[in-house]
Amino acid sequence: MITADNLVKTFTKNEKKNKKSEFNAVDGISLTVKEGEIVGILGPNGAGKTTLLRMMSKLMKPTSGMVGIRIGDEELTDEIEVKRHIGYLSNNTKLYGRLSTRELMQMLGTVYGISEEDTQKRIEEISEVLAMESFIDNRIEKLSTGQTQRASIARCLVHDPQVYIFDEPTLGLDIISSAAIIDFMKGERKKGKTVLYSTHYMEEAEYLCDRIVMIHQGRIISEGTPAELKVQTGQDSLRDVFAELIRGEGISDEQ
């Protein structure tokens, strides 16, 4: 289970009019994702999705608020300890092109403190699940887009994390590649893992998510199962729900 408690992230921006202006990219978001649950974060560009997910995966420090992970009865808040249990994937988490997937995974195993033997076993398992045997020893820069995507997933699987945080994982992928990721998330949910992810694709979110959190200008504007949201706004499709909610908040394309 991962919990965000009243997260705020303030950025300082040097505006045109001399004075640096401060704005809250994330403005007081509280969120909990339980085991066996997939929660989707939806919001327009600049809503604060990436910043929120970066804070929840401890890549960024929040200006105020807390992020914690609970494994069993253990409550973790320390940056390094939390990172140990998170698998984070985004468009910006590229792989080392000059290494092979196997080398990368071996290195990660050591960094996560897994024994060499267990790492080896883990690599074999993952390679089989993601059908990577044919290219696991090739340099990553030589892989196709789909293969690279699978290698990326493999990367955040090495330490068998309890929590997955994915920032727009299917952005720009073809149907087959994104299906691989969607299937993977469903599989992990079945195993009782916690999945938090952001997307722009409404159909995907509707199909996959147990709960949807709509954010706009750094705040949660609505939250619930896809069905609940539809009832709440009186719309038929999630796309319309989204449009309706944003309209209600007043559209601002700034930032």
Added chain:
Amino acid sequence: MNSKVMNTKIIRTLVKKEMLDVFRDKKTVLMMLVVPIVLYPLIFIGAMQLMAFISSSMEDENYRIAVEADDEGAFIHKLSEFQQEEDETEEGGLSTEAAAKQDGVETSEQSYKITVIDADSISDYETALNEEEIDAYVLGQIQDGKMQYEVYYLSSVTNSSYAANLVMDVFDELKEDMTRQLITDEGMDVRAILEPIHYEKQDTASSEQSLGSIMGSILPFMLIVSLLMGTMYPAIDTTAGERERGTLETILTLPVTNRQLIISKFITVAVIGMVSALLNILSMGAIALYMYKIADLQTDVASFDLAKFIPAILVCILAVFAFSLFISAVTMCVTSFAKSYKEANNYITPLMLVVMFVGYAGFIPNLELTQTMSMIPVANICLLIKNMMAFKVDYGAIAVVLLSNVAYAVIAILFLSKIYDSEAILFSDTKAGLQLFEKRSNMKKGGLPTVSDVWFVVAVTMLLMLYVGSLLQVRFGLAGVFGTQMIILFVPLFLVVYTKRDFRQTYGFAKAKLTDYLGGGLIAVGMFLLNIVIATGLMEIFPESAANVETTFSGILGDNAMAALFVIAVTPAICEEMLFRGVILNSLKAKYRIFSAVAITAALFGIYHMSLVKFIPTGLLGLVFCIAAWRTGSIYPAMVMHFINNAVSVAITYYPEQLERVLPILTKTTLSVSDVLCLLGVGAALAGIGGAILWKSGSRIAGRERA
């Protein structure tokens, strides 16, 4: 304990990964291995070939000398002695050598191919020389019963110069022959007259010492450049390269502290730098050894006891290690700001120039490794190696040099971890860097210059000042000082205009109240008195550099007091203030806390005066000017303060007698205890009152800003 084991394990794994990553890049391997192993020998062999070719072509060169002399062929006869025998040239140089060895005589005289051309066959020697029909023209006439020769040649043509030198040699011998003849004719002893005394130069330097002195000047520079080259590429690759490839965020997701990350990157870069430097040394050493062996076979001139160099070489290796730590950390600091290879390359070029420039220290003959010198990075390594090669061993200096390099490396790493803690730098998608290089049409109007722009302009201004400004001052004196001030005014002004910044805001052109000027004026006078004490104290500590400052200052000033007042007091009050309290302070103020902005500006103002003794007093002045500009929100009081300070200095220089009558304390060279107390007391009191006035006025401004 367990976490410690984990720590080293993580670092080891990360280093391994970085190494793999770097070494799988062909460019790095090329730079590291191919350059030293292949390129150096190729360059050396090429250079040797070229030299051999040049000298052989010089030997083969036919010198055409036109002679017109009334000396009954004496000169031409002597010239023919220098002439190469035809058969000798055909057999080549080897036979000459063999013949010389057989005879047991050294043939010191060289032989040349010479063609004597009859002067009648050329119309005019000047055209003949210009058209290179002849290489030299010898004209001999009898004047006052003596032979008077003139040798005409063209110094711009290499062959002609050689020919002229050759002819001069011929004359030397001809003269000696004739002298001998005359002495013999007089029936006197030739030896006794020509060589009444005997003298000889004896070099007591051992062959190792002479070799060491050559190596001592070349080796440090080569080492520094090769280390720089060796670290540059991995430094870019592990910092800017990682960002460009988008793997930085990946590695940040790992349960790894920033410190572990930086240390592992640093180890990678430093190790690669060391290895590449050692390869360079080995390669150079192998070539040197090879040349030495060849020279050993050919002559018995010098033989070296290479064992004597072992301590020097060991210290060199230690120095390479220490320097690689330093240079890796520094290059990584620079490249960490860049988001791409290209950007990193741009950032690293100035660093490279500076390092290479300082690296010339080894070539400067009388530069000694003093206490201060051993703290100056790059230069200290150069001088240490130079000393070691000259068999000057000073354990204290070795320790200081090595430790200071390590200390600087540690500071740089701490700075680096600051960069890696800064989310603004790590996650920045937009360009916060140099706006100056963006398209002008994309620039938004108004606001303050970005801090990067300001740094860039400060660097350019300082460099221009250092090179152009000092030249102007030496050449044109007071007018040159004015020229320097114009550089200081216009270079930043260009930035402000070009990037369409807000003028009033950037320069702080805002109305100030009368009390602001009053407060500022009191501070300026008080500060001047305090600075008298400080300057006198500093002169006691650094007498030499103080004398230096004095002479350069009085050398520039002319006789005209009004002109000096204008150039020394009025112009800096405008130009320097507009740069320091205008562009620099206001831009920094917007980005950093006021304390840091003021401190940095004041320190820059101190450095700008380019003198160790002046740093403290001018830095303090900069500080009070900054405070005035900050508290009043206007640049004008600072300008007035600057004027007051400089004007008093000018007055002291031009009207010492008059001032001595009014305020004797200003012109004293030595201060008594009561003088010091008086100056400190009055100075502090005035500055304090002025400060209080400004502070009050500042609260008014702060209040207005808040409202």
